[in-house]
Amino acid sequence: MLLSDVVAASARVSATRSRTAKTEIVAGILRDAAPQEVALVTAYLAGVLPQRRVGVGWRTLGSLPDPAAEPTLSVGAVDDLLQRLADTSGSGSTATRAGLVRELFGAATADEQAFLRGLLSGELRQGAQDGVMQAAIAQAADVPPTLVRRAVMLAGFSAPVAQAALTGGAEALEAVGLEVGRPLRPMLAGSEPTVEEAMATVGSGGPVALECKLDGIRVQVHKSGEEIRLFTRSLEEVTERLPEVVEVVRTLPADRLVLDGEVIALKEDGSPHPFQVTGARTASSKDPAELRRTTPVTLWVFDVLHRDGADLIDAPGSQRVAALREVVPEPNLVPRLETADAQEAQRFFAEWVGRGHEGVVVKSLSAPYAAGRRGAGWVKVKPRHTLDLVVLAVEWGSGRRTGLLSNIHLGARDPETGGFVMLGKTFKGMTDEILAWQTERFQEIAVDRGDWVVTVRPEQVVEIAFDGVQRSTRYPAGMALRFARVLRYRDDKTAEEADTVDEVRRIAGW
Numbered sequence: 023m024l025l026s027d028v029v030a031a032s033a034r035v036s037a038t039r040s041r042t043a044k045t046e047i048v049a050g051i052l053r054d055a056a057p058q059e060v061a062l063v064t065a066y067l068a069g070v071l072p073q074r075r076v077g078v079g080w081r082t083l084g085s086l087p088d089p090a091a092e093p094t095l096s097v098g099a100v101d102d103l104l105q106r107l108a109d110t111s112g113s114g115s116t117a118t119r120a121g122l123v124r125e126l127f128g129a130a131t132a133d134e135q136a137f138l139r140g141l142l143s144g145e146l147r148q149g150a151q152d153g154v155m156q157a158a159i160a161q162a163a164d165v166p167p168t169l170v171r172r173a174v175m176l177a178g179f180s181a182p183v184a185q186a187a188l189t190g191g192a193e194a195l196e197a198v199g200l201e202v203g204r205p206l207r208p209m210l211a212g213s214e215p216t217v218e219e220a221m222a223t224v225g226s227g228g229p230v231a232l233e234c235k236l237d238g239i240r241v242q243v244h245k246s247g248e249e250i251r252l253f254t255r256s257l258e259e260v261t262e263r264l265p266e267v268v269e270v271v272r273t274l275p276a277d278r279l280v281l282d283g284e285v286i287a288l289k290e291d292g293s294p295h296p297f298q299v300t301g302a303r304t305a306s307s308k309d310p311a312e313l314r315r316t317t318p319v320t321l322w323v324f325d326v327l328h329r330d331g332a333d334l335i336d337a338p339g340s341q342r343v344a345a346l347r348e349v350v351p352e353p354n355l356v357p358r359l360e361t362a363d364a365q366e367a368q369r370f371f372a373e374w375v376g377r378g379h380e381g382v383v384v385k386s387l388s389a390p391y392a393a394g395r396r397g398a399g400w401v402k403v404k405p406r407h408t409l410d411l412v413v414l415a416v417e418w419g420s421g422r423r424t425g426l427l428s429n430i431h432l433g434a435r436d437p438e439t440g441g442f443v444m445l446g447k448t449f450k451g452m453t454d455e456i457l458a459w460q461t462e463r464f465q466e467i468a469v470d471r472g473d474w475v476v477t478v479r480p481e482q483v484v485e486i487a488f489d490g491v492q493r494s495t496r497y498p499a500g501m502a503l504r505f506a507r508v509l510r511y512r513d514d515k516t517a518e519e520a521d522t523v524d525e526v527r528r529i530a531g532w
């Protein structure tokens with residue numbers, strides 16, 4: 023199959039809003055792909071680079087050779103060139119690598135170049151395609167969608183699942199399970215405004231567990247003998263960036279383990295640093311050894327999914343925690359309280375929030391580990407309101423901020439239209455570093471550069487704290503956020519994962 027077929031299908035998918043039409047387009051191209059091409063085609067359509075990283079940066083992508091007039095590149099040839107780039111990343115000679123980039127991009131048409139650029143920069147990655155992709159795999163292979171979904175959650179990505187479904191059908195999908203060394207989608211938490219409501223949702227009045235909610239980096243730990251690998255919430259491997267975590271895991275008394283937890287940088291008094299400090303450990307390109315010296319992180323584990331041959335994802339929460347206590351020492355366990363007493367639970371919440379943490383996660387004692395799902399098994403409670411919103415536009419600053427993009431327009435997802443509804447603006451909470459970063463970022467995704475307001479593609483997710491919701495005639499949803507301020511930009515979430523207007527209404531209590 024030619025890359026141009028994939029590029030054309032991708033363009034048709036973007037051009038229609040209908041989910042059914044999108045699904046049919048993707049299913050069609052999956053059926054057309056040869057068996058050995060299915061995984062590649064799926065990955066490219068999902069915007070996922072199978073090699074993860076090939077070490078080609080912005081600078082190279084900004085100065086490409088002239089495009090070819092006719093499409094000739096096959097998906098297999100693209101994969102081969104990307105693999106050679108990945109293999110020479112870091113160690114290969116600059117001339118060899120430049121030659122490979124020329125070979126790939128020189129053989130690509132203008133449309134293919136744009137597509138490949140998106141794939142290499144990670145910009146093509148869209149959670150939106152997740153649901154469509156799963157439906158399309160089910161349709162193309164004529165298997166139940168629930169089987170596809172389960173397999174994707176356990177395999178982490180849709181490409182190997184498409185391959186299994188189209189070549190081995192339902193039987194092959196059923197055989198997909200948790201594999202030590204391969205990340206699965208992490209379980210997500212719902213949210214409630216108070217501990218009492220969270221306890222009712224999770225435990226229907228019976229006992230529940232409360233755990234301290236740490237504002238660090240989600241880390242999935244895989245240990246197989248001497249081999250240890252660490253993955254983030256978006257399944258990116260960060261093993262090399264967190265050597266002190268690897269060392270702790272190495273000492274645990276089990277040969278094969280999959281753990282779920284959080285790493286966080288703590289101050290000398292044991293209270294947490296703000297997220298930015300911990301975040302730098304995985305985001306920064308600085309030397310991990312140097313960062314480890316200046317900003318050491320602590321591993322706090324809250325779940326175990328596999329232990330020495332036994333899969334535990336379907337075991338009830340209380341059983342998983344019992345298994346966890348046998349392998350992870352107390353200092354590396356997330357503080358936890360099991361209770362049915364609302365007052366005791368409230369005290370636990372106040373205690374950990376008082377120590378500077380983000381809140382609590384209320385957890386069911388009986389629920390399984392729902393990979394990739396936001397089940398009723400985990401519900402988070404925070405003392406302040408926060409939302410993950412999408413930046414719709416941004417205004418040029420004035421005064422001290424002249425020349426910088428400053429005031430951002432905030433949108434919540436509208437599940438009914440698939441669009442975004444504006445809820446207000448903010449220029450608060452931005453550090454100089456954030457301002458510099460966003461000035462660059464929003465020019466990259468600009469679609470309309472007015473003199474004052476720059477409209478951007480609705481892609482960048484930002485975590486906003488605010489004091490409440492007020493009625494407003496200025497904004498289309500009839501509501502606006504009070505005292506909105508930026509907590510951080512979130513690159514681990516796509517716009518499809520942003521919070522919805524319904525969530526805002528729920529917080530407002532309307």
Ligand SMILES: Nc1ncnc2c1ncn2[C@@H]1O[C@H](COP(=O)(O)OP(=O)(O)OP(=O)(O)O)[C@@H](O)[C@H]1O
Nearest residue numbers: 210211233234235236237239240284324356383402
């Ligand atoms: N004890 C804990 N149990 C589960 N998750 C925890 C715990 N402590 C911290 N977390 C983190 O909290 C996250 C969920 O809360 P929050 O909504 O603030 O984060 P998010 O990434 O915005 O949301 P989500 O991951 O649920 O979409 C988890 O992904 C995990 O990284």
